[in-house]
Amino acid sequence: MADAVKHQGSSEVMDYTPTTAIAVGEVVQLSEGRAAVHPVAVASGAKGAAETKGVFLVTKTATQVWIQGGPIWWDHSENAATCNEPIGAGDRDFYLGTAYDDVASATVSAYVCLNVEPSYIIDSSRDNGDHNVIKTVVGSTTVEVPNIRQIGGMMVMNFGTTAEAQTTSWISDRSFAVGSNWVAEILLEVSTAPDAAAVDIDVGVGSGIGTTDFEAVAAFAAFHLDGDDLVIDAHSDDGTTDVAPTTTTLSWAAGTPVRLTLDGRDQTNVKYYVDGVEVNEATSNMGKLTAAAGPLFAVLMAEKTSDDSPLVLKARIRVRTMQEDAER
Amino acid sequence: MGAHSGLYRSDGQISLIAAAAVVALELRQLADGRAGARISTAAAAQNDTTVWKTDGQYTMPKASGYELLDGLPAYWDHSAGVATWRKVNDRDYFLGTVVGDVANATLTCLIDLNVQPVWEIDLRQGLWTSEATDGLGVTSLFGGGVKLAFDAVAEVAQAALYSERTLPIASNPIMMVRFAVVDNGDNAALDIDIGLAIGSHATDFEAITEFVAFHLDGDTLDLDAHSDDGTTDVAPTDTTVNLVEGTYVEVWIDARVPTAIKLYVDGVRVLSGTTFTLGAATGPVKAILHMEKTSDDTPAELRVVELKVKTSEQ
Numbered sequence: 001m002a003d004a005v006k007h008q009g010s011s012e013v014m015d016y017t018p019t020t021a022i023a024v025g026e027v028v029q030l031s032e033g034r035a036a037v038h039p040v041a042v043a044s045g046a047k048g049a050a051e052t053k054g055v056f057l058v059t060k061t062a063t064q065v066w067i068q069g070g071p072i073w074w075d076h077s078e079n080a081a082t083c084n085e086p087i088g089a090g091d092r093d094f095y096l097g098t099a100y101d102d103v104a105s106a107t108v109s110a111y112v113c114l115n116v117e118p119s120y121i122i123d124s125s126r127d128n129g130d131h132n133v134i135k136t137v138v139g140s141t142t143v144e145v146p147n148i149r150q151i152g153g154m155m156v157m158n159f160g161t162t163a164e165a166q167t168t169s170w171i172s173d174r175s176f177a178v179g180s181n182w183v184a185e186i187l188l189e190v191s192t193a194p195d196a197a198a199v200d201i202d203v204g205v206g207s208g209i210g211t212t213d214f215e216a217v218a219a220f221a222a223f224h225l226d227g228d229d230l231v232i233d234a235h236s237d238d239g240t241t242d243v244a245p246t247t248t249t250l251s252w253a254a255g256t257p258v259r260l261t262l263d264g265r266d267q268t269n270v271k272y273y274v275d276g277v278e279v280n281e282a283t284s285n286m287g288k289l290t291a292a293a294g295p296l297f298a299v300l301m302a303e304k305t306s307d308d309s310p311l312v313l314k315a316r317i318r319v320r321t322m323q324e325d326a327e328r
Numbered sequence: 329m330g331a332h333s334g335l336y337r338s339d340g341q342i343s344l345i346a347a348a349a350v351v352a353l354e355l356r357q358l359a360d361g362r363a364g365a366r367i368s369t370a371a372a373a374q375n376d377t378t379v380w381k382t383d384g385q386y387t388m389p390k391a392s393g394y395e396l397l398d399g400l401p402a403y404w405d406h407s408a409g410v411a412t413w414r415k416v417n418d419r420d421y422f423l424g425t426v427v428g429d430v431a432n433a434t435l436t437c438l439i440d441l442n443v444q445p446v447w448e449i450d451l452r453q454g455l456w457t458s459e460a461t462d463g464l465g466v467t468s469l470f471g472g473g474v475k476l477a478f479d480a481v482a483e484v485a486q487a488a489l490y491s492e493r494t495l496p497i498a499s500n501p502i503m504m505v506r507f508a509v510v511d512n513g514d515n516a517a518l519d520i521d522i523g524l525a526i527g528s529h530a531t532d533f534e535a536i537t538e539f540v541a542f543h544l545d546g547d548t549l550d551l552d553a554h555s556d557d558g559t560t561d562v563a564p565t566d567t568t569v570n571l572v573e574g575t576y577v578e579v580w581i582d583a584r585v586p587t588a589i590k591l592y593v594d595g596v597r598v599l600s601g602t603t604f605t606l607g608a609a610t611g612p613v614k615a616i617l618h619m620e621k622t623s624d625d626t627p628a629e630l631r632v633v634e635l636k637v638k639t640s641e642q
Contacts, residue, residue, distance in 0.1 A: 090612025
């Protein structure tokens with residue numbers, strides 16, 4: 001036979017014969033995993049047409065702030081779109097598309113570009129970066145050295161449990177201008193928690209990366225975990241205005257991932273989000289990078305002063321930029 | 329901002345000056361690597377302008393001897409001129425995704441051109457947890473794969489890697505794994521399992537209460553399969569497929585019908601007469617690679633270069 005005989009001229013509309021009735025506007029996951037929307041009701045067993053491309057108004061999870069262009073998933077059990085990537089959970093959530101606009105927390109419906117994926121300029125699971133591992137005691141009895149590896153697209157950093165100062169860090173090769181309307185999306189899990197205040201973890205963007213002290217970096221906007229304190233902090237520094245680690249009032253737990261976002265589209269006021277909820281909006285000068293010259297890099301650093309604290313953390317950092325931040 | 333771009337042609341089709349004669353309804357790989365389908369029913373001569381579609385659904389030839397599953401990726405076998413489940417080291421290329429299940433003997437299939445599957449679990453993405461008791465543990469392979477290995481030390485050992493993302497039994501999962509047993513050891517103390525399970529276990533995969541998995545039992549290269557849903561325990565059963573050390577195979581676990589899970593090796597269904605079931609399982613399940621040995625000095629090495637799970641509404 002011929003190599004290919006056309007059945008249907010576009011992949012934007014798919015035949016779909018539901019085993020249970022479909023309502024108007026219902027969102028489903030197709031067999032290849034893409035999202036689809038039914039423009040009309042379809043009876044059980046009848047052939048319908050599911051659309052896989054376009055901008056659709058969908059029910060949105062309240063209490064979440066969506067950032068234009070950010071990835072959005074369909075919460076199958078809640079029948080609502082969410083900006084929180086499904087992790088663990090054991091549910092049927094699936095990828096929906098990207099947020100068409102910025103959407104306020106209280107808004108309960110929003111537009112999504114169906115099946116569109118963000119185009120990241122930096123993705124730690126894909127792109128090159130430079131990592132650094134430091135253990136300090138030469139000739140020590142260290143049997144478990146700190147290390148970094150990558151599994152499943154996540155950077156995995158470990159501390160050895162020898163009582164010594166250690167550092168593991170990663171910085172992206174690619175950098176970006178402070179004014180490039182950047183958004184950094186971070187997935188962070190502390191799998192094995194530190195047991196002492198000697199440990200510091202920082203993840204975000206910075207003008208560089210230090211060897212023993214993240215706060216020595218000239219300019220940064222970052223989330224911060226302070227030792228065995230289970231509170232997520234935030235801090236920033238542009239070389240002129242230094243905002244010390246300040247509680248977001250939200251907590252982390254060992255083995256539970258958190259989704260952290262830095263919205264750097266306004267370099268005078270970088271916004272911080274934890275699981276889609278804005279934090280530290282009232283903290284004076286938090287996220288002020290006005291004086292930062294840049295360029296900025298995606299950065300992740302775990303450090304401890306002399307202590308035998310363990311640590312296992314997993315992280316992924318993605319950064320996207322855009323021409324401008326504008327309502328459409 | 330100035331005029332940096334002007335529309336030349338909308339997406340979905342590309343025009344090319346034919347470097348050689350082109351037949352009607354031909355399929356070819358375009359310069360960007362995508363598949364292009366020519367929908368003209370007329371032949372074209374060298375230097376003619378030809379139009380190639382890059383989207384849409386097309387009926388294509390398929391060989392017998394393998395099945396294709398709804399939503400899984402399909403490739404164009406360049407030398408055979410058929411759609412197939414796996415590209416090999418010639419001019420084969422990605423074609424799209426399969427629309428509808430296609431039986432072994434069926435000689436045509438429907439392909440959604442250039443559409444990439446969206447995976448809910450992917451070895452190269454997302455959060456994974458590794459476990460290791462002695463042995464050589466879990467290490468990364470350049471390119472995104474993983475290696476589970478034991479050295480020749482007489483000890484009890486375990487190595488496992490599992491996805492932190494879990495899926496309900498009812499989410500219509502299909503799992504595909506490409507792996508090679510590089511070293512199958514020298515003793516019956518060894519067990520290797522690859523599949524979907526409700527959890528992991530420090531010493532004995534079969535102690536997990538709910539799972540469906542491919543299995544290697546000791547130093548035999550017989551590929552087995554087994555399942556347990558807490559009520560019905562199907563013991564390891566020989567698929568009759570024998571692995572070759574260092575040679576990759578691709579297995580699928582089609583759990584869209586939890587009470588009748590279908591297993592495939594290199595596109596061919598195995599153990600169709602055995603009912604593997606998660607019907608009584610509560611789930612959710614995660615993707616898992618698990619290797620264990622009771623006290624023995626047998627070495628072992630498992631390499632996995634692809635592990636993906638997709639789900640669908642129905």
